[in-house]
Amino acid sequence: MTDTALPPATRTQALERLRRFLPHAGRDYAAQRNHDLPGHPHVSTLSPWLRHRLITEAEVLEAVLGRHSLQAAEKFVQEVYWRTYWKGWLELRPAIWGDYRAGLDRVLADGSMTDRLAQAEAGQTGIACFDAWMQELVATGYLHNHARMWAASIWIFTLRLPWEAGADLFLRHLLDGDPASNTLSWRWVAGLQTKGKHYLARPDNIAKYTGGRFQPTGLVTDAEPLRGPDAPKPRPAPRGDTPRPGLKTAILLTEEDLSPGFLLDALDGPPVAHAALLSVTGRSPRPVAPRVLDFTRAAITDARDRWSDRMGAAGPLTDDPGDILTWAKAQGIEQLVTPYAPVGPAATALSRLDRALAAERITLVRLLRPYDASAWPHATHGFFRFKEAIPALVAEL
Numbered sequence: 001m002t003d004t005a006l007p008p009a010t011r012t013q014a015l016e017r018l019r020r021f022l023p024h025a026g027r028d029y030a031a032q033r034n035h036d037l038p039g040h041p042h043v044s045t046l047s048p049w050l051r052h053r054l055i056t057e058a059e060v061l062e063a064v065l066g067r068h069s070l071q072a073a074e075k076f077v078q079e080v081y082w083r084t085y086w087k088g089w090l091e092l093r094p095a096i097w098g099d100y101r102a103g104l105d106r107v108l109a110d111g112s113m114t115d116r117l118a119q120a121e122a123g124q125t126g127i128a129c130f131d132a133w134m135q136e137l138v139a140t141g142y143l144h145n146h147a148r149m150w151a152a153s154i155w156i157f158t159l160r161l162p163w164e165a166g167a168d169l170f171l172r173h174l175l176d177g178d179p180a181s182n183t184l185s186w187r188w189v190a191g192l193q194t195k196g197k198h199y200l201a202r203p204d205n206i207a208k209y210t211g212g213r214f215q216p217t218g219l220v221t222d223a224e225p226l227r228g229p230d231a232p233k234p235r236p237a238p239r240g241d242t243p244r245p246g247l248k249t250a251i252l253l254t255e256e257d258l259s260p261g262f263l264l265d266a267l268d269g270p271p272v273a274h275a276a277l278l279s280v281t282g283r284s285p286r287p288v289a290p291r292v293l294d295f296t297r298a299a300i301t302d303a304r305d306r307w308s309d310r311m312g313a314a315g316p317l318t319d320d321p322g323d324i325l326t327w328a329k330a331q332g333i334e335q336l337v338t339p340y341a342p343v344g345p346a347a348t349a350l351s352r353l354d355r356a357l358a359a360e361r362i363t364l365v366r367l368l369r370p371y372d373a374s375a376w377p378h379a380t381h382g383f384f385r386f387k388e389a390i391p392a393l394v395a396e397l
């Protein structure tokens with residue numbers, strides 16, 4: 001499969017996709033969402049835009065619930081809250097991200113599986129469905145949820161490849177690649193997330209939900225879940241910082257949240273300037289796919305263009321925290337206000353920047369979005385428990 005055109009990384013595109021999907025977000029979605037058909041007609045395909053918050057979860061939920069009852073749209077609402085749950089779960093247990101990265105480093109240093117990994121990544125295993133999904137992933141940067149589950153399961157249990165390398169492949173190629181949803185979904189398929197419960201891809205299920213396009217044989221359908229240490233106890237949910245009034249203030253955008261209205265509303269006056277810190281290359285120790293780099297950079301540019309009249313003078317868009325420091329000093333900035341970045345490369349880059357800014361007496365203020373502040377504290381146990389909070393969370397929107 002050759003590369004397909006990169007979809008526009010704009011809010012306009014997100015709103016257009018939402019508009020087209022809205023009539024189908026109720027009972028149609030509940031009945032059809034598991035079918036992985038060409039063109040993905042039964043799901044929203046909004047994830048690359050949601051991942052960068054070119055459109056927010058709250059906006060999508062509000063639009064869907066403006067059109068359907070909570071009962072009719074229950075399945076779709078729950079899926080959006082899966083994203084929120086995974087983000088909260090990892091936020092309460094950040095060590096899981098570090099453990100994943102350490103495991104990946106070990107796999108890459110080992111080298112004994114390099115050829116088999118390259119074969120799987122290139123979609124040359126001889127398992128037709130798996131090879132097709134690998135090629136679709138690389139060509140488009142998107143896979144249907146069911147295809148992600150089947151592909152991850154075949155990777156782990158049939159091909160016997162390390163789950164960390166599969167998660168890394170997804171993260172480098174998915175336009176919606178997300179440290180929480182991706183790492184924890186791979187752990188879930190492997191049986192590490194819900195201890196002893198793994199996901200085994202079944203040939204009849206694949207045939208049924210791909211409209212008969214694939215009829216795989218030879219898949220391992222009987223295997224033990226992977227074993228690993230217990231997850232750490234959850235830490236308290238973060239609360240975020242509060243900006244101080246009366247200071248010379250600038251905005252710092254990251255690819256984690258490109259709807260900065262809530263930052264501007266929290267300030268006592270307009271910011272003097274804005275800049276953007278890009279961390280997308282930090283998704284992996286290996287090179288991130290060019291279309292992911294392009295999409296993320298374009299998403300940030302779209303947000304800067306849309307908000308330019310409210311964010312003051314334009315500063316750099318850079319992947320080097322040192323550039324932000326130099327710029328902030330030159331502008332005489334006293335506080336830099338940024339959306340709270342959840343666990344992952346953006347949060348790591350912000351921590352580095354924070355230390356450098358502090359040495360220059362510039363404060364980095366990480367503002368937590370009310371949506372995350374309300375939901376994340378509920379991610380202490382499994383999704384089943386989290387789900388009970390959904391009606392109250394929806395009522396708060």
Ligand SMILES: Cc1cc2nc3c(=O)[nH]c(=O)nc-3n(C[C@H](O)[C@H](O)[C@H](O)COP(=O)(O)OP(=O)(O)OC[C@H]3O[C@@H](n4cnc5c(N)ncnc54)[C@H](O)[C@@H]3O)c2cc1C
Nearest residue numbers: 043044045046047079080083145148176177178181182185
């Ligand atoms: C192995 C594996 C890896 C994954 N990696 C990622 C990832 O890196 N980034 C990512 O955003 N999602 C990931 N997912 C979750 C899910 O597959 C995608 O969010 C979904 O397929 C996106 O397509 P959509 O926008 O059409 O979803 P829709 O079905 O239209 O759902 C609407 C929104 O709800 C959220 N959502 C839906 N299903 C899930 C789910 N199971 N978990 C979390 N959020 C969900 C997404 O934000 C999505 O845009 C992964 C799932 C698996 C099994």
